Amino acid sequence: MPNRLSGEKRQKVRRVENAQGKHNIMAKYTVDAIRNIAFCGHKSAGKTTLVDRMLTSTGAVSRLASVDDGTSICDFDEEEKTHRYTIESSIVHFDFEGTRFQILDTPGYPDFIGQTIGTLRAADNMAIVINAQAGIEVNTRRVFNEAGKEGLGRVIVVNRMDGDNIEFDTILSNIQELFGSCCVPMNVPVGSGQDFKAVINTLKPEGDMTGALIDPEEIHSALIEAIVSADDEVMMQYLEGEVPSEDEIKRLMVEAVKKGDLVPIFFVSAKTGVGFDEMLRGLVACCANPTQHPMKAEKEDSDEMVEIAANPNGPLAAQVFKVRIDPFVQRLSYMRIFSGKMTKDMNLSIVGNRKGVKIAQLYLVQAGETVPVDEAGPGDIVAVTKCEDLGVNMSIGEYRFAPIPFPTPMVGLAASPKTRGDEAKLSTALTKLAQEDSTFRRELDPQTKEMVIYGMSELHLTVLRERLKRRDKAELETREPKIPYRETIQINAEGMYRHRKQSGGRGQFGEVHIRMFPFPLEETAESFATKDRFPSLKETHYDPDNHFLWVDSVVGGAIPGNFMPAIDKGFRERLERGVIAGYKVQNLCIEVHFGKYHPVDSSEQAFKMAASMAFRNVFQTAKPTLLEPIVKLEVTVPGDKLGDISSDLSGRRGRVLGMASAGGELQTIAAEVPLAEVSTYARSLASITGGQGSYTIEFSRYDVVPGNVVKEIVEKSKVEEEEEEE
Numbered sequence: 233m234p235n236r237l238s239g240e241k242r243q244k245v246r247r248v249e250n251a252q253g254k255h256n257i258m259a260k261y262t263v264d265a266i267r268n269i270a271f272c273g274h275k276s277a278g279k280t281t282l283v284d285r286m287l288t289s290t291g292a293v294s295r296l297a298s299v300d301d302g303t304s305i306c307d308f309d310e311e312e313k314t315h316r317y318t319i320e321s322s323i324v325h326f327d328f329e330g331t332r333f334q335i336l337d338t339p340g341y342p343d344f345i346g347q348t349i350g351t352l353r354a355a356d357n358m359a360i361v362i363n364a365q366a367g368i369e370v371n372t373r374r375v376f377n378e379a380g381k382e383g384l385g386r387v388i389v390v391n392r393m394d395g396d397n398i399e400f401d402t403i404l405s406n407i408q409e410l411f412g413s414c415c416v417p418m419n420v421p422v423g424s425g426q427d428f429k430a431v432i433n434t435l436k437p438e439g440d441m442t443g444a445l446i447d448p449e450e451i452h453s454a455l456i457e458a459i460v461s462a463d464d465e466v467m468m469q470y471l472e473g474e475v476p477s478e479d480e481i482k483r484l485m486v487e488a489v490k491k492g493d494l495v496p497i498f499f500v501s502a503k504t505g506v507g508f509d510e511m512l513r514g515l516v517a518c519c520a521n522p523t524q525h526p527m528k529a530e531k532e533d534s535d536e537m538v539e540i541a542a543n544p545n546g547p548l549a550a551q552v553f554k555v556r557i558d559p560f561v562q563r564l565s566y567m568r569i570f571s572g573k574m575t576k577d578m579n580l581s582i583v584g585n586r587k588g589v590k591i592a593q594l595y596l597v598q599a600g601e602t603v604p605v606d607e608a609g610p611g612d613i614v615a616v617t618k619c620e621d622l623g624v625n626m627s628i629g630e631y632r633f634a635p636i637p638f639p640t641p642m643v644g645l646a647a648s649p650k651t652r653g654d655e656a657k658l659s660t661a662l663t664k665l666a667q668e669d670s671t672f673r674r675e676l677d678p679q680t681k682e683m684v685i686y687g688m689s690e691l692h693l694t695v696l697r698e699r700l701k702r703r704d705k706a707e708l709e710t711r712e713p714k715i716p717y718r719e720t721i722q723i724n725a726e727g728m729y730r731h732r733k734q735s736g737g738r739g740q741f742g743e744v745h746i747r748m749f750p751f752p753l754e755e756t757a758e759s760f761a762t763k764d765r766f767p768s769l770k771e772t773h774y775d776p777d778n779h780f781l782w783v784d785s786v787v788g789g790a791i792p793g794n795f796m797p798a799i800d801k802g803f804r805e806r807l808e809r810g811v812i813a814g815y816k817v818q819n820l821c822i823e824v825h826f827g828k829y830h831p832v833d834s835s836e837q838a839f840k841m842a843a844s845m846a847f848r849n850v851f852q853t854a855k856p857t858l859l860e861p862i863v864k865l866e867v868t869v870p871g872d873k874l875g876d877i878s879s880d881l882s883g884r885r886g887r888v889l890g891m892a893s894a895g896g897e898l899q900t901i902a903a904e905v906p907l908a909e910v911s912t913y914a915r916s917l918a919s920i921t922g923g924q925g926s927y928t929i930e931f932s933r934y935d936v937v938p939g940n941v942v943k944e945i946v947e948k949s950k951v952e953e954e955e956e957e958e
């Protein structure tokens with residue numbers, strides 16, 4: 233069965249939906265019947281298998297699905313089918329006992345964490361899936377923390393309970409040791425492995441309890457205690473012996489999960505289905521509906537934060553959290569609606585963009601398939617097609633939502649088209665990739681004029697190249713990783729440059745006098761450009777991307793104002809191409825304080841050249857150096873490998889920040905390491921630990937490169953300064 237909708241199949245879906253009168257989702261559900269939950273966790277925990285099963289067992293999809301034979305509903309992408317793991321997040325929906333579930337299946341590989349983080353914006357809750365056979369793994373803790381940052385309520389799903397050699401007590405104590413005693417089972421398994429046959433509810437333990445792996449009555453008290461701790465008054469009454477009513481428990485359970493006082497645990501097997509319906513009922517009971525998880529946003533023209541209530545009659549407020557470019561349905565922009573109504577032929581206004589966007593069609597998504605709808609409301613997750621202007625992070629309506637905190641991609645490769653003449657095709661394809669994947673970026677290397685692509689890891693870039701090849705018929709040739717060094721200065725310096733050229737006709741004359749200062753990151757343009765420092769300050773120009781500031785304090789018209797834009801241009805070009813080794817310049821302030829011009833022979837070109845050369849010459853006398861990206865590396869390994877790991881890290885100029893238990897035998901070691909030293913870390917870690925370790929990399933900051941290393945880099949990158957004169 234094809235996974236994407238062909239034109240014919242799309243028509244069929246539309247007819248079916250209309251026949252059932254389902255095309256208006258708002259007419260069918262109230263907001264409080266919706267549960268939006270992201271399924272996250274370590275790779276292979278069984279997230280996709282769980283979500284596929286939700287769709288088949290509730291009848292939302294009427295075919296069998298399996299990751300292992302490439303028929304998964306959520307892993308529908310060609311690359312996912314080939315690799316048998318999730319690369320892109322999928323959004324699906326189904327109904328269960330009167331509740332509307334919208335589930336986000338996310339990748340467990342840290343290489344694709346951008347997809348996970350993007351989808352959290354659409355969720356109100358996170359289910360952290362743990363593989364019962366493997367226990368807590370490195371990405372388990374990472375996603376647990378990400379949920380905290382986004383303010384999502386958390387539940388834990390321990391999956392694969394049908395597997396061999398499961399140590400129930402160890403799993404439970406490891407979870408509680410790492411995430412706290414707030415983690416309490418909502419159901420207790422009866423038997424494990426092949427004998428995992430049932431679960432017993434701990435909120436209302438009843439029936440035959442023989443074979444339960446832990447006493448459900450005992451867990452019941454711990455559960456009630458965690459629930460009542462969400463309300464001080466109820467807690468006091470409880471301690472005095474008063475049992476809270478069922479309604480009270482129901483209300484407080486969601487509160488407790490939202491506050492993190494309770495993290496319910498469910499034991500299931502996605503393969504056999506044991507514990508499945510109990511888990512779904514538990515999710516209905518514990519997870520916040522959209523009205524219980526209002527998002528914060530700023531009104532367009534003010535910086536006051538307000539809470540956006542999930543009100544169907546309120547103003548429209550939504551945010552784009554994902555873009556996917558599908559060869560059949562073209563470009564899809566996925567949005568979470570927080571308030572108001574969106575209709576299929578609406579003109580959307582976008583915050584910060586005067587031009588609105590006309591919706592071509594509004595869709596509900598079921599992983600790779602789309603179902604047209606007329607209207608959607610708060611809590612709904614919908615997609616629109618062909619809206620080129622609707623990019624990730626954009627806020628729709630009058631409220632501005634905070635940008636999604638995507639990690640910065642740090643692993644770079646110099647890239648060029650495999651076939652000459654493919655440049656234009658490749659450029660279009662890479663633009664598409666960057667729109668879909670907020671952890672992919674490309675830049676032109678100012679030194680070599682080569683294109684450099686950046687991703688989260690080697691694996692991430694490999695998968696993206698596969699997609700380019702399959703979808704866009706564009707092949708890339710890549711070369712050794714490029715490190716995005718930056719150039720800067722360490723002391724103040726000053727000087728001037730006179731550009732004078734007599735070539736036939738009119739001469740060219742421009743003279744620029746400058747002072748140069750290190751401009752520390754902690755300073756802002758306002759704090760640095762004071763009258764004390766620059767007594768005749770007239771104007772400041774700040775470039776936040778490079779943390780570059782230049783100050784115009786020229787007096788008496790020594791340089792006429794109409795040449796200032798040319799000076800600005802000269803500085804900016806130099807910033808991009810660097811001075812000592814061809815890297816971008818940052819953390820620098822220049823004061824232009826004097827100059828000379830000629831009424832006939834001065835030109836913009838002459839002043840641009842003079843500015844660029846003055847920059848270059850003075851920079852060279854200001855103790856120039858290189859900055860390198862430092863990353864925070866978190867490595868999780870079996871405890872007995874800690875020694876080998878830390879000595880390997882110190883060999884890479886790394887600095888260990890700390891160690892902590894990551895549950896059970898696992899230890900996590902956090903270190904700061906120069907990016908240049910970790911481009912091949914995946915391979916080394918695998919050989920040290922025999923494949924038992926995993927790691928995450930996150931950009932931390934730029935720091936000064938040690939002197940001997942600077943020399944090496946500068947030598948290697950000696951460029952011919954073609955345009956230098958005289």
Ligand SMILES: Nc1nc2c(ncn2[C@@H]2O[C@H](COP(=O)(O)OP(=O)(O)OP(=O)(O)O)[C@@H](O)[C@H]2O)c(=O)[nH]1
Pocket residue numbers: 273274275276277278279280281282299300316317318319338339340341391392393394395500501502503504
């Ligand atoms: N025995 C058993 N195997 C399971 C169960 N759930 C999943 N699996 C198997 O575990 C493997 C990984 O399952 P996935 O559903 O792809 O895991 P995932 O968490 O989505 O993995 P990523 O997409 O890489 O993050 C597959 O071979 C599944 O068949 C389960 O409950 N029991």
Ligand SMILES: [Mg+2]
Pocket residue numbers: 279280281307317318337338339340
């Ligand atoms: Mg998956």
